[in-house]
Amino acid sequence: QVQLVESGGGLVNPGGSLRLSCAASGFTFSEYSMSWIRQAPGKGLECIAYISSSSGYTNYPDSVKGRFTISRDNAKKSLHLQMNSLRVEDTAVYYCARVPDYGDPLRYFDNWGQGTLVTVSS
């Protein structure tokens, strides 16, 4: 069955960096786009990074553009999120999610990991 397992979360000082990873199994990773979605404590969902199956296309909202970078290694079936210049408001649970590749604009998140908590605080 499809499994997505995030790792790399933790406590970091404002201005610091963190790299999240997501290990995928149970499906052909290279055939799917992937995303990182975060949820601040008690708040809603925000898609903060998207990458196409071949890594040829990425997208970020303004809230993280220039600070976060999404990448993937199809050979290792892994997804990554490099987070730099972290702010207190980046504190959230970070989920990786699978996106079936049926072509734009039919995009939805059909499988999610359990999430990893990132806390930005001094």
Place this chain on the structure above:
Amino acid sequence: DIQMTQSPSSLSASVGDRVIITCRASRNVVSYLNWYQQIPGKAPKLLIYATSALHSGVPSRFSGSGSGTQFTLTITSLQPEDFATYFCQQSYNAPYTFGQGTKLEIK
């Protein structure tokens, strides 16, 4: 970015009730609207994609409709496991944005 607004923000209902949650987009998203359910402490789960297509394994008491900027999620005959928070999400334009959520509580 396309803004998504859900109403109501919270809703109280009883087992067996029919409830309707509305999602409005700030621009036309055609039919590219998805719905998710989140139980506290768990990751969201996909319920409906492309406005009205039921994801695999989702009970038929869930249904979706709408087009353009106005969409609805209907749950008929509420079950105890349906009390959760529901989110809409558009995929017409990246970044893919979510509504703020509707918390469905037991009356």
